[in-house]
Every structure is written in C-alpha cells, then in structure tokens.
Amino acid sequence: MSAQPLVVDAVTKRFDATVALDQVSFDMRPAELFGLVGPDGAGKTTLFRILTTLLVPDSGSATVLGLDVVKDLWAIRARVGYMPGRFSLYPDLSVEENLRFFASVFGTSIDEGREMIEPIYNQLEPFKDRRAGALSGGMKQKLALCCALVHRPDILFLDEPTTGVDAVSRREFWDLLDTFKASGLSILVSTAYMDEATRCDRVALMQQGHVLAVDRPSVIAARYPHPLLAVHATERHALLRILRSYPHVASVYPFGDKLHYSDSRTDPGVDAIAAEVRSFLATQNVSGVRVEPIAPNIEDAFMELMGAPEKLIQAAA
Amino acid sequence: MRESGGGGGRRSALHAFVIKELRHIVRDRQTLTILLLLPLAMVVLFGFALRNDINDVRIAIVDASPDAATIALRNRLSGNPRFSIVTVARTTDVVEPLFRRGAADIAVVFPVGFGESLSCGTSTRLLLIGDASDPNTASMMAAYVNAVIASYAADRGVNRQSVQIVPQFRMRYNPTLESVNLFVPGLIALVLMLVTALMTAISLSREKERGTLEILLVSPLRPWQIIVGKVMPYLLLAFANVITALVAAWLVFHVPFRGSVVLLLGSSVLFAMVGLALGVLIAALTSSQRAAMLGAIVVTMLPNTLLSGLIFPISSLPGWLRPVTYLAPARWFIVIARGIMLKGVGMSYLWKEHVVLVVMLLLLFTAAVKSFKARLA
Numbered sequence: 207m208s209a210q211p212l213v214v215d216a217v218t219k220r221f222d223a224t225v226a227l228d229q230v231s232f233d234m235r236p237a238e239l240f241g242l243v244g245p246d247g248a249g250k251t252t253l254f255r256i257l258t259t260l261l262v263p264d265s266g267s268a269t270v271l272g273l274d275v276v277k278d279l280w281a282i283r284a285r286v287g288y289m290p291g292r293f294s295l296y297p298d299l300s301v302e303e304n305l306r307f308f309a310s311v312f313g314t315s316i317d318e319g320r321e322m323i324e325p326i327y328n329q330l331e332p333f334k335d336r337r338a339g340a341l342s343g344g345m346k347q348k349l350a351l352c353c354a355l356v357h358r359p360d361i362l363f364l365d366e367p368t369t370g371v372d373a374v375s376r377r378e379f380w381d382l383l384d385t386f387k388a389s390g391l392s393i394l395v396s397t398a399y400m401d402e403a404t405r406c407d408r409v410a411l412m413q414q415g416h417v418l419a420v421d422r423p424s425v426i427a428a429r430y431p432h433p434l435l436a437v438h439a440t441e442r443h444a445l446l447r448i449l450r451s452y453p454h455v456a457s458v459y460p461f462g463d464k465l466h467y468s469d470s471r472t473d474p475g476v477d478a479i480a481a482e483v484r485s486f487l488a489t490q491n492v493s494g495v496r497v498e499p500i501a502p503n504i505e506d507a508f509m510e511l512m513g514a515p516e517k518l519i520q521a522a523a
Numbered sequence: 524m525r526e527s528g529g530g531g532g533r534r535s536a537l538h539a540f541v542i543k544e545l546r547h548i549v550r551d552r553q554t555l556t557i558l559l560l561l562p563l564a565m566v567v568l569f570g571f572a573l574r575n576d577i578n579d580v581r582i583a584i585v586d587a588s589p590d591a592a593t594i595a596l597r598n599r600l601s602g603n604p605r606f607s608i609v610t611v612a613r614t615t616d617v618v619e620p621l622f623r624r625g626a627a628d629i630a631v632v633f634p635v636g637f638g639e640s641l642s643c644g645t646s647t648r649l650l651l652i653g654d655a656s657d658p659n660t661a662s663m664m665a666a667y668v669n670a671v672i673a674s675y676a677a678d679r680g681v682n683r684q685s686v687q688i689v690p691q692f693r694m695r696y697n698p699t700l701e702s703v704n705l706f707v708p709g710l711i712a713l714v715l716m717l718v719t720a721l722m723t724a725i726s727l728s729r730e731k732e733r734g735t736l737e738i739l740l741v742s743p744l745r746p747w748q749i750i751v752g753k754v755m756p757y758l759l760l761a762f763a764n765v766i767t768a769l770v771a772a773w774l775v776f777h778v779p780f781r782g783s784v785v786l787l788l789g790s791s792v793l794f795a796m797v798g799l800a801l802g803v804l805i806a807a808l809t810s811s812q813r814a815a816m817l818g819a820i821v822v823t824m825l826p827n828t829l830l831s832g833l834i835f836p837i838s839s840l841p842g843w844l845r846p847v848t849y850l851a852p853a854r855w856f857i858v859i860a861r862g863i864m865l866k867g868v869g870m871s872y873l874w875k876e877h878v879v880l881v882v883m884l885l886l887l888f889t890a891a892v893k894s895f896k897a898r899l900a
Contacts, residue, residue: 255899258741259741259898260737260740260741260898260899261898261899262898279897279898280743283740283741283742283743284742284743286741288737288738288741289738290734290737290738291734292733292734294733294734294735294737294738295735296543296547296733296735298546298547298550298551299543299546299547303543303546306534306539307539307540307542307543308738308742310534310535310536310538310539310540311536311539311540311739311742311743311744312536312742312743313536313743315534353738354738
C-alpha cells in the first residue's frame with residue numbers, strides 16, 4: 207500500500223456555473239498535520255467532501271490511504287475519521303450515547319477505541335451523562351473529534367473544527383491535534399484563522415478553488431517579497447488613507463490595532479524606508495505615530511498572494 | 524467509570540441505530556405525547572363532531588285538507604325521535620320564511636285529498652322540499668323522511684305507485700347509519716400515514732439539516748441500514764397507534780369488530796410500511812425539514828384524506844378524479860379495514876387490496892433506496 211496518506215491530483219469540481227475547485231493538487235506525508243487555509247468560498251469543504259467520498263470530482267483524481275476516492279468508496283469509509291464543518295452530533299443524546307453510537311456504526315466499541323481517544327475522553331468523561339446540546343462550544347468540538355476517532359482511523363479529516371470556538375478552546379484543540387499527530391495519525395484540517403495555520407506542518411493556501419501555494423508556513427511567510435512595516439497612529443482610519451497616498455506604497459491593510467505597510471521598493475533597507483515613512487507621516491500631521499520594521503507572517507504572505515492570484519499561480523507552477 | 528458490561532461493549536450497527544432512533548423519539552416528549560394521543564383525539568373528535576348522522580330534522584308540515592290519513596302520517600313523523608315538527612300550516616307560503624330563518628330543514632307537503640286518493644287506490648303525490656344550502660345534509664334528511672313515509676305506505680298495504688316514493692337507501696353493513704363506524708377505519712389510515720410518512724420524512728431530513736447524515740454516509744453503514752434503522756421505531760409507534768385507535772373506538776363508540784384482529788394488525792403494518800417508504804422517499808428528494816414536512820403533507824395527507832373515501836365517498840367524486848384515487852394507499856387500506864371491522868370478511872375477499880399495497884410498497888421502497896444515495900447529491 208502506498209505510503210502516502212493523501213494524494214490530490216488536478217481535482218476539479220463545478221457546481222453549475224461556479225468552479226468550486228480548479229485543478230487542485232497537493233499531497234500529504236505520513237503523520238503530517240496538513241492545513242487547508244483560506245477564506246469562506248475557497249473550496250475547502252468541497253475538497254473535504256471529495257476526499258471523504260461524498261462527492262465525485264468532475265476531473266482529476268485523488269487517493270486516500272492509497273485508495274481511489276471514486277472506486278474504493280467503502281474501503282475508504284471504514285478507515286477515515288471525518289468531522290464536518292457544522293456541529294454534527296445529536297444534541298438530544300448524552301456524550302456517552304453519542305460516542306457509543308458512532309463506535310457501533312463503525313463496528314467497534316468505546317472500550318476498543320479507548321486507547322486512541324484517551325487524551326480527549328479524559329476531559330469529556332466528567333460530562334458523559336450530559337446531553338451534547340448542553341455542552342460548551344469547545345466541549346462539543348472535543349466530543350465531535352472523539353466520535354471521529356473512536357474507530358481508530360488512519361487519517362483524520364477536520365473541516366473548520368474551531369470555527370465559532372473561543373480562543374482558549376481553540377488552543378487546547380490544536381494541542382490535542384499535536385498529540386494525535388505524535389501518535390502517527392495523518393490529519394488534514396481546514397481553517398480560516400491564520401494563527402492556526404502556523405501550527406500546521408505544511409499548509410495549502412486556497413482561494414476561490416485555486417491552491418495559491420503549498421509549503422511550510424515559515425517558508426511561505428519568508429517568500430514575502432516586500433519590506434514590511436507595522437504602523438500605529440491615534441487615528442487609524444486617517445492613517446490608512448494617508449499611507450495609501452504614499453508614492454512607494456505596495457499595500458496597506460489593517461492588522462490588529464496596527465496597519466501593515468509594504469513598500470514597493472527593495473533597494474533601500476527596511477530601516478531606511480521606516481525612517482522615510484516616519485518623516486512623511488510627520489509632514490501629514492498624523493499624531494501618535496509609531497513605525498517599526500517587522501518580519502512578515504503567513505497572513506501577510508496570504509494577503510499578498512490573494513492580491514494577485516493569476517500571477518502567483520504561475521509562480522507556484 | 525461505569526463502563527462494565529453493556530456500557531462499552533460492541534453492538535451491531537443496525538441495533539445501535541434503532542436504539543439511537545428510539546432515544547430521539549422518547550426524548551422529544553412533546554412530539555411523542557402528541558403522537559400517542561393523536562389517534563385518541565382524532566377518534567373522539569371525528570366520532571362526536573364530524574359525524575354525518577342527522578339527529579334533529581325540523582319538519583314543516585303543509586296540509587291543506589287534513590284527514591285521517593294525513594294525521595296518521597304526521598303522527599308517525601312526529602313520533603320519530605329524530606324529527607320534530609316545527610309548524611303545521613295550510614298553505615306553502617309559510618315554508619319560504621322558515622327556510623330563510625333556518626327554522627326548518629325540510630317541508631312535507633300533502634296534496635289535497637291525500638287520504639281519499641289512498642283509499643281509492645289512485646296515485647297521489649307527496650312533495651318534499653329540502654333546504655339545499657347544504658345539499659349533502661338535505662338529501663340525507665330527505666332520505667330519512669322518505670323512509671318513514673315508505674314504512675307508513677307499507678303498513679297501509681298501499682303499493683308503490685300510489686304514494687310517490689323516492690328510491691330509498693339501504694346501508695347493509697351499517698343499518699343504523701352510524702357514520703362513526705365508517706370513520707374509524709379511515710381514521711386509522713390517517714393516523715398511520717401521519718406517523719409513518721410525516722415523521723420519518725421529518726426525522727430523516729433533520730439528519731440532513733444537522734449534518735449528521737454526512738457523518739453517517741462517511742461510515743461503513745449502507746443506505747439500506749440507515750433506512751431500516753430509521754423506520755423501525757416508527758413502525759412500533761404506528762402499531763401502538765392502531766391499537767389506541769381501536770380501543771378508543773370500541774370503548775367510546777362501541778364500534779363493532781367483526782373480523783380478525785390479527786389480520787387487521789397485519790394489514791396495518793403493511794400499510795404503515797408503505798407510509799414509511801413514502802416518508803423516506805420524500806426526505807431523500809427534499810433538502811430541508813420544512814420542505815420535507817410540506818411535501819409529506821401534500822403527498823400523503825391530502826390525497827389520503829380527500830381521495831381515499833375517508834371524508835368524501837369515492838362515488839361522489841367527479842369521474843375524471845376517480846382513477847386518481849387508485850394512487851392513494853389509504854383508499855385500499857380503508858377498504859381492507861372496513862371489510863375486516865364492519866363486514867368481518869377475511870383475505871379471500873380482500874386479497875386484491877393487499878396485493879395493491881404490496882406492489883405499492885415494493886415500488887416505493889425501491890424508489891426510496893435508489894434516491895437515497897450513498898453520496899451527497
């Protein structure tokens with residue numbers, strides 16, 4: 207059997223006139239935590255549905271655990287764990303009843319799956335008689351993960367597992383994914399949160415059905431082509447307008463309480479550019495200005511890639 | 524940890540599915556209560572409120588020349604507990620105002636020299652005027668009055684020609700014209716359709732809407748296992764409903780039960796399965812709970828009440844509509860249930876209807892499994 211848990215080769219899927227996935231290709235290595243990163247409408251859910259045998263691609267092919275997603279439907283279904291995007295357990299059943307049901311559906315039991323789910327089940331056990339609908343968002347996600355893992359799958363598909371979950375629970379959830387990855391499980395996870403992308407081994411950046419880049423998050427961030435500054439001022443809105451009028455601007459966009467400013471020039475050093483911007487802002491009577499050079503992160507890289515998708519598809523190819 | 528024994532043990536997928544489905548039903552207390560009380564409520568409501576029996580026919584008598592014969596017939600009418608004589612007048616002028624005020628339902632108009640004609644044996648005419656603003660009721664009342672007149676004529680030994688008599692109705696298996704007897708089999712059909720088709724359609728489309736169906740599909744469960752696991756608990760519920768309806772009908776209205784209970788229960792299960800297959804098919808073809816619910820009502824409830832003979836006799840439907848009634852499963856089940864309950868007949872008389880239901884079941888089940896795909900649409 208192929209050592210690669212997942213191979214996606216030029217998968218295309220259309221819904222009427224809309225192209226949901228356009229020639230998507232990437233592959234996963236064993237025990238890799240792989241992220242599909244992109245905004246809503248990028249095609250992540252469609253891709254998950256193709257990989258979990260729920261949809262058939264219009265063209266291209268994909269293998270999961272060496273099995274073809276179109277031909278080997280039932281063989282794949284017995285060996286994957288899948289957590290769809292929407293909360294998908296039975297709210298009127300208790301934690302334990304949900305878990306036992308999904309174990310039975312896969313022909314196993316909680317006891318047999320116990321070792322696999324131990325790290326999460328320990329957290330859920332105090333609430334095992336509680337109705338799933340009465341759990342907090344974070345606990346619901348953990349229960350859903352537990353149900354997707356109870357039959358000891360060889361690969362795990364998680365479609366936006368942390369959407370709508372608070373920051374602390376999100377971090378805990380990703381800690382759990384690290385634990386499972388360490389035990390040898392291959393995990394494909396999608397997210398719209400950039401901070402989560404950095405927790406993946408590798409990511410595929412997706413937009414409108416295209417894969418813009420596939421690599422380690424740090425490599426993608428390092429590919430960012432412009433000098434980058436974080437700029438702060440008392441009035442952010444005015445600052446945004448003024449910076450966009452600066453002659454050498456490449457892009458300006460809000461980032462937390464600051465603006466990220468990238469310069470179209472590469473020859474002056476980033477410190478020199480910072481000094482020029484500082485003096486430019488002084489002439490524009492902007493108050494409370496702080497300008498500091500920063501290293502680009504993956505979100506900066508993604509914004510850059512999204513800005514010019516056509517050009518970058520060529521670059522990636 | 525309390526995970527010994529059954530707690531963490533292995534359970535077959537189908538078994539687990541049925542248990543899970545029963546939990547959904549039992550935990551939705553409100554729906555369950557409604558479903559369990561529904562047959563009771565319907566039998567009682569239909570039985571008391573919607574019966575077609577006429578109990579108080581208000582008669583206006585117009586007798587221009589009273590004689591022994593008219594008085595005798597008048598006494599007969601007033602002596603019948605269903606009738607009350609509101610007025611006795613000389614001319615027909617009084618009839619119109621009475622009808623307008625809604626104070627009389629029917630007028631019996633004696634011709635001049637009624638008794639004389641009868642004694643001579645010559646033909647005589649008796650005019651019945653009904654308030655036809657409610658034609659069904661009016662014709663039924665006319666039939667009641669006719670029956671009394673006919674019995675008077677018979678007692679007088681007068682042959683048919685002498686007193687004009689409209690052909691009388693005879694209800695062979697329901698001689699007292701108790702419409703509740705006819706309603707109960709139809710009600711069982713209605714309740715069964717409601718519980719099976721509507722509830723499975725809603726429950727299955729709820730899984731679609733919640734996204735749980737997506738997980739179930741990405742599992743080794745085959746579509747038929749999902750369908751069977753889904754409908755089994757509703758079959759149980761339907762069974763309980765049939766028994767409730769029968770017991771209620773028997774206790775409250777003393778509806779006779781002349782045939783085999785086992786056969787009726789068996790036929791009910793067959794009919795329930797048709798409803799379940801229909802429910803699955805509807806859920807497979809719709810994408811939301813709301814659409815499934817409306818679809819189930821349109822496809823099952825309407826034809827099965829209006830075109831099944833439950834409310835309107837099939838013979839009273841326009842000719843072009845009658846063949847359509849063959850498509851309503853309830854039409855066949857009602858014949859079966861009435862046959863078993865009221866006539867006491869068995870399979871030798873009702874095999875045709877059973878065959879039709881079996882064919883319907885096979886067609887619908889095949890269509891349901893086919894349209895319930897192993898993948899998303």
